[in-house]
Every structure is written in structure tokens, then in C-alpha cells.
Amino acid sequence: xxxxxxxxxxxxxVGAVLLELGADPRWRLWRREVGVGRPLNSPKAFVRYGxxxxxxxxxxxxxxxxxxxxxxKTGTGKLSVKQKRFxxxxxxxxxxxxxxxxxxxxxxxxxxxxxxxxxxxxxxNPGF
Numbered sequence: 001x002x003x004x005x006x007x008x009x010x011x012x013x014v015g016a017v018l019l020e021l022g023a024d025p026r027w028r029l030w031r032r033e034v035g036v037g038r039p040l041n042s043p044k045a046f047v048r049y050g051x052x053x054x055x056x057x058x059x060x061x062x063x064x065x066x067x068x069x070x071x072x073k074t075g076t077g078k079l080s081v082k083q084k085r086f087x088x089x090x091x092x093x094x095x096x097x098x099x100x101x102x103x104x105x106x107x108x109x110x111x112x113x114x115x116x117x118x119x120x121x122x123x124x125n126p127g128f
Contacts, residue, residue: 001075009074014056016103017070026114027068029059053082055090055097061114067095068113070106 001009014031022029034050055069069090071083079087079099087097096113100106 006074006077010056010072010077013072013074013100013102017057017072017100017106020103021107021110024110025062027059027061027110029057029068029070032056032058032069051086053080053084053086055083055086057100061096061110064116066113068110069095069097070100071097072100074101 018029018031021027032050032054034052034054036046036048039045039047055071057070057072059068059070060066061068067090069087071079071087073079090097098106098109098113
């Protein structure tokens, strides 16, 4: 599969998660971006945005305010070194980090997390 197709598949998953799960009243989700751009008023300059390795989707669980991060992966995609570092820091600081491969599983894990059921964490985040 070409890089362009992988990117389209990835963006489709991110969009589907936000569209299908983003309006649930038990949590709020939003798109996170990492990259480089050029300001309109200075075409020779570069501006970096986001935190290298951060998840594709950020959010917060109601009612206790636990911060969540969802990293979307398609096919056989694996976390990069920067993503592993970010996830370790995020979990160490008390956040909930979930690697997402499909919308249905993401929904089930968010439902369990909103009920404070974290028994599944060792299965998806071994070693954390």
C-alpha cells in the first residue's frame, strides 16, 4: 500500500472515531495535529505545532475529568519511538492512552473507562 493510501486510511479512521464517538455526553474528543507550516506573512519561516508523538485524538472523560488520548493505527501500523515516549509520559502523568484500530473497540474502551473500569488496560498498554 502506498504512503498516500495509508494516510487516507488513517485519516478515515480518525474521522470515523470523531464522528461516531465525539458527541457522546460521557466524554469530549477533539483532533490533535502535529506538523510544520508556513505563516502567510513570512513565507520563508516555519512554524511547528503540536507535541511530537502526541496522539491523534485528545479528550476528557466526564464526570471526573480524566484526560484521554487516542492514537489511531491502521493495518499493521505500530507506535513510533516518539509515540511510545509520549504515551509513557501521558500514562505516567495519570492520563489514559488508547491505541485505536477500529471505531467499535474504541467505543467499548471509552465506555468502560467512563465507568472507571480499567481492568483492560494491561491488555492494550502492557508494561504501563
